[in-house]
Each structure stands twice: as structure tokens, then as C-alpha cells.
Amino acid sequence: MGRGDLTNAEWDRLESFLPRGGARGGRWSDHRRVINGVLYRVRTGVQWRDLPERFGPWETVYKPHRRWSADGTWAILLSRVQAAEDTEGRIDWDVSVDSTAVRAHQHAAGARKAPPRSSSKGGRHRDEPGRSGAAEAGRPAGGGGQIGECLRRSRGGFTTKIHLVTEGRCRPLALVLTPGHYGDGPQLARVLEQVSVPRAGVGRPRTRPDRLLADKAYTSRQNRRYLRRRGIQHIIPERLDQQRNRQNRGSRGGRPTGFDSELYKKRNTVERAINRLKGFRAVATRYEKRAYIYLGTVTLTALTIWLRT
Structure with missing residues (x-):
């Protein structure tokens, strides 16, 4: 077993969740070697052709x-490990919740544009990144262009x-990709809607956290x-300009937002999770041209963090 490979304990946890065969090539001879x-490659960032023999x-x-x-x-594997x-x-x-910018390598540019997929009403497909500008975990990206590839x-x-x-505990629950110039605030609802942890028995997946x-x-x-x-208790500090605007409006400005400075100290968990993700070189630098492949790379990294924590 090489450094960074799955240990026997990690493999035992993951093996029961793996699919039993490929879509076209039949059963793979060795899932563990492939993973x-x-x-x-994700850990070292080498080119695919330079993988050891x-x-x-x-x-x-x-x-x-x-x-x-x-x-x-x-x-799917990530959600199953989260459910367990x-x-x-x-x-x-x-x-x-937070975000981090990833510098794209020059090899990530130049993806060929694909023709836009049409919906039944003649428009672009709603899930196409060329329209939404984002790729979500579990929703493969399609379409082309630099915005469509989240660059x-x-x-x-x-x-x-x-x-x-x-x-x-510093483990990612959900991931969303966007182009680098997108703001953080407008993506809050999008990334929270990706949180979905299945129940072990009967019932809907859990999608609502206790506190944000x-x-x-x-x-x-x-x-x-x-x-x-959505009934989610949130701890978000208020900007100074918002405070002044609310105070200037008097009674029409509403009540101050509740803020617990002690609980807010726990927000460092997302910063530590980002550090863990970027410990893998193929995540810290984007080499893939296609957004869905890079999203798969980040998702696999998150899965590894769950298995090893």
C-alpha cells in the first residue's frame, strides 16, 4: 500500500457502497486500485499519463x-457515507458556509463549446451551467463556454x-462550483439546497441544519x-453600513439582528475544511477543462475527508 492509498479500514467502509459493475465495460477487475x-493523482496533481505503473x-x-x-x-458515495x-x-x-477561489491552470482553458440543449419550450435547459453559471454536487455540468465551465x-x-x-467537525456536506467572479451571498440558497443526508430507514433526507x-x-x-x-437559526454579523441605515430609519428600521459572538467562533470549521480540501493539489489548482470532472475531483476529496475523519 502506497502513501495516501486507502487503508484496509477505509476500504472496508467504502466497499459496501460501491456499484457492482460499470455501465459499459462490465465489472471492473479491481475497484480499489482504480480509486x-x-x-x-488528486493528491499529487500529476498528469494522468504520469501515473505510476x-x-x-x-x-x-x-x-x-x-x-x-x-x-x-x-x-452518491459521499451521501451514503454521510448517511452512515x-x-x-x-x-x-x-x-x-463559505467559499474559496481556486486558480485555474493554463491547461484548464480551451474547452470546446457544446451546442445549447433545448428544453420542451425551445429555451436552454435550466440545469445547464451556461445558464446558471454553477455546477452542483450530484448534478453533472453540461454545455460549454467559459462561464458554463465555471471559469x-x-x-x-x-x-x-x-x-x-x-x-x-470540518467535513463538507455540500459543494457548488461557480465562476471565480461570483459573489458569496447570492449562492447561499443554492449551496444550502444541496444539503441532503439520507435517513437510514424510512423518511425524507435531512436537509435543514440546526444552526448556520x-x-x-x-x-x-x-x-x-x-x-x-426555512426555520434555520442563523448567526451572521451585520455590516456597519447596514447598522447605520437601520438606526437612521428609526422604528421603521426594525429590530437588531441577533448575534452570538461566542457561537460565532465556531465558524472556523469551514476555514479548516477548506484547508483540508486544498491539501490535495488537484483541488488547490484546477487542471480540468470540464467543470463536472473538477467537481468530481472535489467531491472525491470530500469523500476521502469523511472516510479519514
Whole structure:
């Protein structure tokens, strides 16, 4: 077993959740070798063709990863591991939300544009990133263009942004990709709607956390109304300009927003989760041209964090 490969204990946890065969190629001879090969590449950031020989031909590692990224298998495995943890009561539902910008390598540019898919009414498909500008975990990206592939120039250069929700033990619950120039606040509802942890028995998946912690980037009235409508207690500091505006309006400005400075200290969990994600070089720098493959890479990294925590 090489450094960074799945241990026997981690493999035993994951094996029962794996699909039993491929869509076209039949059953794979060795799931563990394939997954270890993908993990090696994600951890080191090497080119696929430079994978060590112990993983076999590089195509036998890359193609399953691309297929599993496209059909949402990585996201399904992540949800199953989360469900097992929730059944045993090992998820802290005081969640935090934040984002991080990822610099795109020059090899990530130049993806060919695909023709827009048409809906039954003749418009673009609603789930197409070319329309929404984002790719969500479990929803493979389609379409083309730089916005459709979640790439755009920002102050940091040619970047992609990862929006994530993490539980209280620094493990990602949900992920969303957007172009690098997108703001954090408008993506709050989108990323929270990706939180869905299945129940062990009968019942709907759990989608509502006990408490949400976020920084001032998420302090808009729209976000607070959204959280109140869903019944989610939130701890978000108010910006100084918002405080002055509310005070200047007198009684029409409404009551001050509740804020607990002690509970807010727990928001560091999302920062620590981002550090864990970016410890994998293929996450810290985006090499993939296609957004759905990069999302699969980030999702696999999150799955690894869950298995090893």
C-alpha cells in the first residue's frame, strides 16, 4: 500500500457502497486500485499519463473517474457515507458556509463549446451551467463556454470558486462550483439546497441544519428572509453600513439582528475544511477543462475527508 492509498479500514467502509459493475465495460477487475490511482493523482496533481505503473494503464484510472463524475457516483458515495455517520449520531448540525477561489491552470482553458440543449419550450435547459453559471454536487455540468465551465477572470486571475457547507467537525456536506467572479451571498440558497443526508430507514433526507454560521458576505436581507422561511437559526454579523441605515430609519428600521459572538467562533470549521480540501493539489489548482470532472475531483476529496475523519 502506497502513501495516501486507502487503508484496509477505509476500504472496508467504502466497499459496501460501491456499484457492482460499470455501465459499459462490465465489472471492473479491481475497484480499489482504480480509486487509489485517482487519489494519487488528486493528491499529487500529476498528469494522468504520469501515473505510476502500479495503478495500471492511465486510461483505466481516468475513464472511471470521468464516468463517475458525469453520472454522480462520487456524490452518491459521499451521501451514503454521510448517511452512515448521521445514523450513528456523528454529524454536528451546526454548519458553516463559505467559499474559496481556486486558480485555474493554463491547461484548464480551451474547452470546446457544446451546442445549447433545448428544453420542451425551445429555451436552454435550466440545469445547464451556461445558464446558471454553477455546477452542483450530484448534478453533472453540461454545455460549454467559459462561464458554463465555471471559469472566469477575477482579481485572482483565471479562477473557479468553490462554495461549501461544512458540519461542525470540518467535513463538507455540500459543494457548488461557480465562476471565480461570483459573489458569496447570492449562492447561499443554492449551496444550502444541496444539503441532503439520507435517513437510514424510512423518511425524507435531512436537509435543514440546526444552526448556520456565516460571515458578513452573507448578511443580506434576502438571505435572512430565506433562512427564517426555512426555520434555520442563523448567526451572521451585520455590516456597519447596514447598522447605520437601520438606526437612521428609526422604528421603521426594525429590530437588531441577533448575534452570538461566542457561537460565532465556531465558524472556523469551514476555514479548516477548506484547508483540508486544498491539501490535495488537484483541488488547490484546477487542471480540468470540464467543470463536472473538477467537481468530481472535489467531491472525491470530500469523500476521502469523511472516510479519514
